[in-house]
Amino acid sequence: MSAPALRPAGEPLPTEFFARSVHEVAPALIGCELRVGATGGVIVETEAYDAGDPACHAYIGPTTRNEVLFGPPGRAYVYLSYGIHSLLNAVAEPEGSAAAVLIRALEPTEGIELMRRRRGRDRDEELCSGPGKLTEALGVGLELNGTALTEAPFELRARAWSGIEVVCGERIGITKAVEQPWRHCAAGNRFVSRPWPRDLLAA
């Protein structure tokens, strides 16, 4: 499987973008622009979950909850966490291979006033700096589970920033396979969900 060539900034991401290893898709999404309706921002933090990963919802096999993970790539997998927060993932890898990228943080760029109202916060750093926060700011709920990220209300465009440095480290908030360095961040970005540990490796 060969990696797609770099795309011009601002070009919509095609479905094939997601039809490769989740460990390629996760860092490639850093710097891409995600919009949902009138709101949006630049992706600055992601985490990869592959099918052989005990922390991945697909690890236990297909269920009614995780069936979207086993479907075609480029779809949104949205689920409820802690009974309160909707978390947004991008399904990756060819159909039948269940893997996904958790979108953990955005740098807000579009519809900031609307996001402030939805979040009840004013500071830009508090709008989308966490997986539960960004779904609230963007208005993403369970009803979008299974919809294509290449179609409305989603809009996903190629890397908006040039010369971005992506760093990786251990994932956050999980109890299984915590040692896997599958969290990816835009280096030095202040909109990530939390500062990364010292031992982060340059990727």
Add this chain to the structure above:
DNA sequence: GCCAGGATCGTCT
């Protein structure tokens, strides 16, 4: 500034 604890509910055992 840091940390402990509570909220809340769908999914799986």
Add this chain to the structure above:
DNA sequence: GACGATCCTGGCG
């Protein structure tokens, strides 16, 4: 009946 891929608040220093 237990458990989260989380967030916010309040208490303490």
